[in-house]
Amino acid sequence: MANAHKYVYLFSEGNGSMRELLGGKGANLAEMTNLGMPVPQGFTVTTEACTQYYNDGRQINDDIQAQIYEYLGKMEEICGKKFADPENPLLVSVRSGARASMPGMMDTILNLGLNDTVVEGLAKFTDNPRFAYDSYRRFIQMFSDVVMELTKKRFEEIIDEVKAEKGVTQDIDLDTDDMKRLVVLFKEFYKKEKGEDFPQDPKVQLMEAVKAVFRSWDNPRANVYRRMNEIPYDWGTAVNVQSMVFGNSGSNSGTGVAFTRNPATGEKALFGEYLINAQGEDVVAGVRTPSPISKLHEEMPEVYDQFAAIANRLEQHYKDMQDMEFTIENGKLYMLQTRNGKRTAAAALKVAVDLVDEGMIDEQTAVCRVEPKQLDSLLHPQFDPEALKKAAVIGKGLAASPGAACGRVVFTAEDAKEWHDRGEKVILVRLETSPEDIEGMQVAQGILTVRGGMTSHAAVVARGMGTCCVSGCGEIVVDYDAKQFTLGGNTYHEGDWISLNGSTGNIYGEAIPTVPADPGSGYFGRLMGWADKYRQLKVYTNADTPRDAAQGRAFGAQGIGLCRTEHMFFEGERIKAMREMIVSDNTEDRKKALAKILPYQQGDFEGIYEAMEGLPVVIRFLDPPLHEFLPTKEEDIAEIAQEMGLTVEKLHNVISSLHEFNPMMGHRGCRLAVSYPEIAEMQTTAVINAAINVQKKHPDWTMVPEIMIPLVGEVKELKFVKDVVVKTADALIAASGLDMKYEVGTMIEIPRAALTADEIAKEAQFFSFGTNDLTQMTFGFSRDDAGKFLNAYYEHKIYESDPFAHLDQNGVGRLVKMAAKLGREARPDIHLGICGEHGGDPTSVEFCHGAGLDYVSCSPYRVPIARLAAAQAAIKNPRK
């Protein structure tokens, strides 16, 4: 035993730096213990024990069991109470605690240690038999649900039956005998279901509870949460076994949660809420609406002052805003948890900047304190102020998560997903949300709940996701069966449009148009200023229109990394000319059709160049297969054939001649320009003429058009298209009398291009990694089809995150690094960038920083995210 690996730590043995081993909760409980704060004592079973549990085939091995019992003994000594001792019983809570906070995702068991004998002792000892039996029935209920996986529903029905017999409606109306009766009924149900008595040995209860917590690491909602938050599966969770204190032991008791600063706004003031005579689960579940923390000052001034002092000390200690749980047992304060508080983007910005101003942290630390993804919520559209003026408020709830949302009413997470999947924007309306609802919450524009406060499940999760949420609007009456709710005298049915303002709590019974956000200056401006000071990657935007270009610049883009030209071909006369080109069976006719497209395209480019005021603009030549421009429905084919003066048969022939078995790997990208060089010729003419015109209009700008050839897999292919570009461009520039430079580069999106990047770099002045296609080809699965099997892959932990959302560093990343190295060796001044959707994903941006790229390019709304992520990457691992 002496040499055994240590799997269990008393709180007094750990400290705040041991987060990987003890989990966040365990490490902070240890730290608070070391700081001499009033923490109910106990021990932590390490994350390594969890990993061992899974390695042992989901069994807690004898060694770990022995250590747990050994530490239980130590805990009994420290607490001066004993398990199963009716005189002064030790009761414990068993809680999960992972390295990263995963609120509500895993399981918790309270009041463990109660049995038929102990409950009697507790009743005597506390002189509160109702409390004792209420605690016991809660424990049976929770243990049955969490540990034994019996359905919760039957227990609630039993309570309802007992209340009905007695003719009451509130739990509070049940007396001691009723509680005893519930205990009997619950145990009967347990025996019927499980075929054995409810376990009376607290040690058995404890080991089963630890197992249940380990097991809950792998439950579906935890898996979804981890995938959303990029938490690796192999981290595992620790388990904290802590002596119970009872917030539900009378009117001099209570429980609450509080933040050192306002998690919605960042305002520096204690912020939180509490419930008298309640256990923690009551606050989090949002069943009763709690009082604001300020009221505690009135109700229990001494406790409040003690708490406020502790809160202040914790913030000073951790140098960050703290989120704390506390319980008051018979007038005595206990700290159950502290952690860095989750906060809205606005609050994150204000807190980070304030902490710098308060001298607590430096700029770099501040930059690293804001989660880049969070900025998203600041950048998305807000209600159009004019439309908002005319809209009538139909109700008001708590402003639980900021932002503006507008969507159609749905009542279940499943419906939310289903409607979303068919392209609808939805608002999820629930009495209250629970972790089972997480996927529905993820796809909703906004969340509206009837019950629950600012720290209810709905509020916490919505803020984490940056989704608008209005919670605790108690006036709403929901009828799930009829799929409708009433508010302010009106009834709203499934599918009706409503709007929510998560920053004010206002609810509107109609759709209100939204306008782009203006994160503007202030905290955002100061923090982003620091980010720009420290980052080493440039950030460009993907933009196909002057409007997108302007939006990108407003968000700080330093250029356009990807201007797709095909989207320009879909409107009105353009698509007609495009179709004419496609049905042409000779070069002459194709050229005639292309000549019609040229002025549109040139005009588009001029607009974009004007918007970018001389900043770099990388224009990608036509990429999609031509059949995408042709109709597919029979009636459209007939109509368009007539419009074009073709027989339906002829148009059918063209369409079927363009049919492809695997269009993703078909006749597209530069392959089109190899087959039809006249397309590249026209596009070059449009780019160069636009640049010439803009250059002439703005002699102070230095126009250097950058032309990007897509889907290159072989240097000769690039050379062929480049020759067409150069010949066309040189002639136009010579004729213009200007001394304009231009560049020709390529996408690296085919594995072979990455593998032969040394050769390709001889012809390419820049590389832009098209990581969407590169991911598809490297994995060998098409994004459109992978949905059918990727769920099984997540389920079996084969992939932990979507490789289209986060760049696969192990596979695709190796290709990117290889190509960057080969490219630089062959052409030291080559520019390297990325323009796939990964360009706006923080972990992928970090990878690009590490891989030595020059820039990332992403959609306008993700530009600030990329700027911040780039800064954090540079602060963590500066280049050179």
Next chain:
Amino acid sequence: MANAHKYVYLFSEGNGSMRELLGGKGANLAEMTNLGMPVPQGFTVTTEACTQYYNDGRQINDDIQAQIYEYLGKMEEICGKKFADPENPLLVSVRSGARASMPGMMDTILNLGLNDTVVEGLAKFTDNPRFAYDSYRRFIQMFSDVVMELTKKRFEEIIDEVKAEKGVTQDIDLDTDDMKRLVVLFKEFYKKEKGEDFPQDPKVQLMEAVKAVFRSWDNPRANVYRRMNEIPYDWGTAVNVQSMVFGNSGSNSGTGVAFTRNPATGEKALFGEYLINAQGEDVVAGVRTPSPISKLHEEMPEVYDQFAAIANRLEQHYKDMQDMEFTIENGKLYMLQTRNGKRTAAAALKVAVDLVDEGMIDEQTAVCRVEPKQLDSLLHPQFDPEALKKAAVIGKGLAASPGAACGRVVFTAEDAKEWHDRGEKVILVRLETSPEDIEGMQVAQGILTVRGGMTSHAAVVARGMGTCCVSGCGEIVVDYDAKQFTLGGNTYHEGDWISLNGSTGNIYGEAIPTVPADPGSGYFGRLMGWADKYRQLKVYTNADTPRDAAQGRAFGAQGIGLCRTEHMFFEGERIKAMREMIVSDNTEDRKKALAKILPYQQGDFEGIYEAMEGLPVVIRFLDPPLHEFLPTKEEDIAEIAQEMGLTVEKLHNVISSLHEFNPMMGHRGCRLAVSYPEIAEMQTTAVINAAINVQKKHPDWTMVPEIMIPLVGEVKELKFVKDVVVKTADALIAASGLDMKYEVGTMIEIPRAALTADEIAKEAQFFSFGTNDLTQMTFGFSRDDAGKFLNAYYEHKIYESDPFAHLDQNGVGRLVKMAAKLGREARPDIHLGICGEHGGDPTSVEFCHGAGLDYVSCSPYRVPIARLAAAQAAIKNPRK
């Protein structure tokens, strides 16, 4: 000038080792000159000049022009004749000559130097005005066609008109005046078409002709030939300018071609044919049927003896069978060319083995003397001897290229392609073939010509391709317009079945079934024995049935490298059960359906194991997407739905739920086993039970089943499926009481698998490179769709060969080498093989040898090819 790069060599300045610079023809002319043989003198313009011509934008630069004229001067001195000298004019031939022989692919101009004055001189000097004017009209015709690209057809029409006016049908019936008339008419036509007089300055004629030869390097048929024969485009061609000798200057003159051994059988005896009073083009074109070389012994015994002595000396000198062109001018022998002769596979084997027996070469040299691809013709089916007995011979031609062919009659190369593309086997029937027909010849089962001898275009090309050919069957009357031919009193129409025996020349008016070839022992056996002695790669076969397995073994396969299991699912009851499985919406039903398939699959494996008698067998698990097993036609869907007791709607739903946008990158390979582990379970059961049964029956064999998981891209994916396999297999083996080992490995066919091969090797006991898919993913184009654009790529020289036929060493090859290296580092005893179609391609086999793989696996008929290619690779670059 003194310091200029040397672009021109007199024959006397070069030698046989300068093939790269002078081309094959030029080097050998130089070598024969050095050997003191009677060679008409001249000079060679180098392949470097050709490359320079293309680099200069298809212009011969001043430097090269000056050198050509300088060497023309030297040549005039050597020959004692002068360009444009009516007294004793120098006339020359201008011929292409690439590093590798490309017979008939590029252009030749004869009689250059003639003009209106010189022709008069020639008439006087030779005292043969008809000859002089015939030569002149031929020159105008050839120069106009080859150099000026005027259509040949009009010249033939003019000849026909002159003959018609005169009331004769044969060229021979035209006299001197007629020839003069033709010259006038030809020049008139030339002037009309070109807007200028036919060039009278021989120096201008010469430079234009050299240019035309350079240009012809890039003509479409040369490009096709090079792609077929893997000759790099950048080699370029040399140009040989040689003093003319005239085989058409009377009955004491002639021209011919001959081999030192029989190119069809390898028999050691002079073999060839000649024409009296003819130019070389007459022999090659096959317009007149020539006499066998043995007849020359009677007609001109001295010339014959001199030629035989030279032939013998050349064979001794080159230590290989020679193919020679000669001309006799007024009784004097001139050697125009010698080269290593093209030969049939049978002849190649015999010549190689005989040369060893004659002590001229060693075994390794002999092994390298046979083109591996050629063996193909020996290995393909022959006529079923029983059926052949009953078949009636309807005609007989020359046995120009051996083998048996059976197909439907077509009359043009275009039709041959078209019919072939829709899955028909065709026999191409032509009066004579020309280089324009090459693509049609390539797809035909056999070629039948009316005119031409053993060295006609049809015969030479067919032998090179290993395609059966019967040539010179003069009894056939072809009517191209009616698309029919008559032979032996019967008429055969397009689409009728006929059969050819290229080894006997027999023609049959019906389809004759074929049986597998038996290359057996003899020369094949001895040479392959040497090959096996020297090769270092093992050769396995791809086989899905006991029959294929047996065929592979008969051809020397040392195991099965790829046994696909899906083909087993398509017959009768199996496909029904497969469909039942696919429409199941739960695991239980799927298991029931799989249980029906199990006995079939197990039986298949037992059969294959029996056939392989304990040799390694690598079985690949289910690979294609499930929709491939469902019907697509509306009537089939209705029928099958009824059969399965489903509504048509339900079956439609299943089909549409399985629809994929890019099936190649969809739900297939191990992704199926991840979604439905019960499939892997069933397949494992079938493999292991089969191995157990066969092991029990044959205790002396050591059965080690090898299970291959396809389409792996990530080690965890492989681990998941492997866990299913191991669990199932271990239980079965334990129950059997045997101590049987088995292996689990993977295909490397997804780029990511190659990139992460170090991780994958931790779980894989072997890698098999699936280079078909790996090529698709690495290039990012699907084999099914690439046809639409690859022609443009060949045309623009972006790709010179089909990457699906020859492994792309630069891109895909880098991945293979990387994966082999990473795999070996992680697991030193890993087995590495290749099972894509490249496994039977000689250049790809050479690559695999160099990459250090353990084996290649290919279709049974390619096994001997792979054995020989592996031996040649090992002889050229031995490993270790």
